Amino acid sequence: MSRAPVSTLTVRQARQLGGEITVPGDKSLSHRAILFSALADGQSVIDGFLPGEDCICTMRALQAMGCTIETESKTRLIVHGTGGKLRAPLEPLDCGNSGTAMRLLAGILAGQPFKSRLIGDASLSGRPMKRIVDPLRKMGAKIGGQGEKHTAPLDIEGGPLTGIDYTLPVASAQLKSCLLLAGLFAQGTTSITEKTPSRDHTERLLAYFHAPTTIDLKPDGRGKTVRVRGGTRLHGHDFQVPGDFSSAAFWIAAAAALPGADLTIANLGLNGTRTGLLSVLLRMGAHIHESISDSTCEPFGTVRVYGRKLKGAKISGAEIANVIDELPIIAVAGAVAEGDTEIRDAQELRVKETDRIAAMATNLRAFGVEVTEHDDGMTIHGGAKLTGARVGSFGDHRIAMACAILGLFSKSETTIEETGCIATSYPTFQDDLQKVASFQETGLAAMLSGGH
Ligand code: S3P
Numbered sequence: 001m002s003r004a005p006v007s008t009l010t011v012r013q014a015r016q017l018g019g020e021i022t023v024p025g026d027k028s029l030s031h032r033a034i035l036f037s038a039l040a041d042g043q044s045v046i047d048g049f050l051p052g053e054d055c056i057c058t059m060r061a062l063q064a065m066g067c068t069i070e071t072e073s074k075t076r077l078i079v080h081g082t083g084g085k086l087r088a089p090l091e092p093l094d095c096g097n098s099g100t101a102m103r104l105l106a107g108i109l110a111g112q113p114f115k116s117r118l119i120g121d122a123s124l125s126g127r128p129m130k131r132i133v134d135p136l137r138k139m140g141a142k143i144g145g146q147g148e149k150h151t152a153p154l155d156i157e158g159g160p161l162t163g164i165d166y167t168l169p170v171a172s173a174q175l176k177s178c179l180l181l182a183g184l185f186a187q188g189t190t191s192i193t194e195k196t197p198s199r200d201h202t203e204r205l206l207a208y209f210h211a212p213t214t215i216d217l218k219p220d221g222r223g224k225t226v227r228v229r230g231g232t233r234l235h236g237h238d239f240q241v242p243g244d245f246s247s248a249a250f251w252i253a254a255a256a257a258l259p260g261a262d263l264t265i266a267n268l269g270l271n272g273t274r275t276g277l278l279s280v281l282l283r284m285g286a287h288i289h290e291s292i293s294d295s296t297c298e299p300f301g302t303v304r305v306y307g308r309k310l311k312g313a314k315i316s317g318a319e320i321a322n323v324i325d326e327l328p329i330i331a332v333a334g335a336v337a338e339g340d341t342e343i344r345d346a347q348e349l350r351v352k353e354t355d356r357i358a359a360m361a362t363n364l365r366a367f368g369v370e371v372t373e374h375d376d377g378m379t380i381h382g383g384a385k386l387t388g389a390r391v392g393s394f395g396d397h398r399i400a401m402a403c404a405i406l407g408l409f410s411k412s413e414t415t416i417e418e419t420g421c422i423a424t425s426y427p428t429f430q431d432d433l434q435k436v437a438s439f440q441e442t443g444l445a446a447m448l449s450g451g452h
């Protein structure tokens with residue numbers, strides 16, 4: 001797929017943050033909504049689809065396998081379900097930068113009666129796929145990648161699968177979802193246990209698309225076992241994708257940390273397996289009001305944030321999976337807060353779109369922040385005077401956006417290089433930045449600029 005041209009984003013110190021915005025559709029839910037609709041019987045209309053590059057990869061892969069998808073607009077799709085019978089793709093399926101696309105598609109393709117190959121960009125081709133290859137092979141799949149880590153390209157010779165009973169060795173919703181999707185095409189029952197809760201969109205959407213799914217919660221409320229029956233048919237269902245909490249996280253954290261800010265984000269996905277950032281910010285002393293207005297399938301509602309000076313906090317253990325995509329912006333909040341913010345048990349950050357521990361440590365230091373890096377996280381020594389910096393994105397959308405937010409708190413100008421990656425999850429980030437922030441020099445509409 002074509003990548004956005006190399007571009008930069010320049011940000012200056014914000015005077016204030018405020019107003020009411022909505023953010024684009026949830027990335028995890030957009031992938032799943034289109035995948036489930038494509039596998040279902042009948043037609044599904046998806047509204048609020050995220051037209052980011054990651055989700056477009058999933059859409060193109062499904063189209064290349066014979067699924068008809070009408071794009072009424074960038075965010076409204078009509079998906080004609082295939083009843084679970086996809087067609088052999090003529091070319092490798094390009095997952096671009098998206099781990100979700102690759103891991104979830106692999107689960108589906110393992111059970112289809114044809115050969116396929118999944119490819120990705122340089123970042124995705126370095127990410128571990130052994131975590132899906134091992135259990136899929138236990139189900140009887142013929143799948144393999146490159147080298148010991150089974151990195152992409154992944155070659156799959158789809159065929160009959162048998163259900164397994166599997167405990168996830170790592171808290172990963174992508175791995176859980178890959179195996180549950182494979183389970184739909186397997187003989188017998190597939191039973192997946194997670195010891196640490198990860199985002200539960202797949203479980204919710206399975207039920208929403210009428211797949212009988214059972215969930216046994218562990219008595220202590222930590223973790224659960226999810227079971228799906230092979231041969232289950234999904235029924236098409238219209239789906240409204242709420243705003244992506246992980247995109248809103250940049251504004252929530254920024255507003256929470258800027259005294260005087262008053263920002264409202266409406267139509268926002270508020271699934272409790274995703275909103276751990278709110279609890280972290282509350283521990284840091286933030287003032288946040290969350291109201292859930294609807295809970296059909298996925299809860300959504302409004303978050304209003306009032307800015308204050310924050311203090312450092314510790315984030316570790318089971319909470320990490322809930323805030324996994326928010327850790328870069330939590331590190332930024334820690335830099336702006338008084339005292340230390342310690343992030344631990346977050347080894348998974350090292351195998352995201354980039355090594356997010358190393359990337360954030362490098363960039364925070366460029367702004368004048370003192371950081372101690374750990375194998376499994378970092379300690380950010382907050383409260384330093386921030387100077388604007390010129391930093392790289394490491395090709396990672398969340399690093400680019402987190403550093404743009406830090407620029408709003410820095411005395412001099414900040415430039416983020418290679419910001420084309422932002423389009424993977426938040427193509428309108430820069431427009432929203434202009435909407436929520438007002439800048440020191442009045443009279444100038446927007447004190448930020450993007451260039452190529
Ligand atoms: C995702 C799960 C998370 C997250 C990613 C999206 C998903 O990855 O980091 O952005 O949609 O299932 P892991 O489950 O691998 O931690």
